[in-house]
């Protein structure tokens with residue numbers, strides 16, 4: 001999916017969020033959007049400087065050597081690409097579990113979860129430290145699965161499209177919701193993952209295919225969106241989620257990290 005299509009998708013989702021909101025906004029002002037974009041800009045710069053060169057070198061090496069699970073199976077190109085995407089999606093699910101279960105990783109992932117609303121801009125609000133810490137995981141994914149530059153890029157773009165979609169505050173018609181959520185993560189499913197209730201937050205970890213949550217017993221569909229408050233106690237006021245405090249949260253926060 002070319003970048004222009006991703007931009008068009010983001011713009012369409014932002015437009016649809018206004019037409020069919022799923023949850024009532026807590027902080028509808030432009031400051032929150034500007035804050036999320038600023039946090040995202042730091043993360044994108046970090047990715048360009050760290051993950052990108054590592055990934056480029058490793059995927060080229062994998063392609064030359066035929067290293068990893070998928071190249072070893074000698075599948076037709078389209079099937080190899082599909083299997084690479086599925087295996088990356090599963091290993092991203094495992095990484096997301098670690099982000100919640102390992103205290104050091106949670107400190108960084110917390111910056112994403114403390115957003116007081118959940119919409120397309122939340123999909124861009126990740127602490128740069130979380131992505132820095134994910135570089136070795138990404139390298140391991142590439143080597144284990146055997147991703148080439150093209151299959152990795154395919155997964156990255158599909159995942160970004162899906163992450164923009166499932167973070168959006170878009171109320172899908174019931175039938176489309178039921179049909180889509182059998183296969184992929186929808187805004188309703190991911191809304192449960194952003195709940196202030198810890199038991200709800202510890203569910204729906206999948207980023208693409210729902211099957212991983214279903215297989216591991218972490219799938220929940222039983223929480224109505226109107227009963228969900230987005231965020232993480234005790235960071236439930238605007239002062240606690242501002243730009244500077246968000247960037248510092250992994251390093252200095254003395255509060256209970258939820």
Ligand SMILES: [Zn+2]
Nearest residue numbers: 096100109193
């Ligand atoms: Zn999470």
